[in-house]
Amino acid sequence: MADPNTAPLAVAMTATLDVAPDETRLHRFLLLGTADGTYLNAEPDLTADTAPIVVEWARQRTRELVDRAVDVSDAGRAPTQ
Numbered sequence: 001m002a003d004p005n006t007a008p009l010a011v012a013m014t015a016t017l018d019v020a021p022d023e024t025r026l027h028r029f030l031l032l033g034t035a036d037g038t039y040l041n042a043e044p045d046l047t048a049d050t051a052p053i054v055v056e057w058a059r060q061r062t063r064e065l066v067d068r069a070v071d072v073s074d075a076g077r078a079p080t081q
Helices: 007-018 022-032 043-060 062-074
Strands: none
């Protein structure tokens, strides 16, 4: 039986982690990439989750995607260049 004191917290944390807007996820991808994954997601899962967002931006908001990538690169914010 789940502890009633921690169950709402677990649900709230899961909901918070699952609702990152696509724009935020794209920004994280441009800054961090997906190599080595994260604490919560393995690299293949993170790549599979992020790739459709990048493709959608490339199709729908091409210029904005390019501008964001250039801004990250020019500012030296990406760990690998």
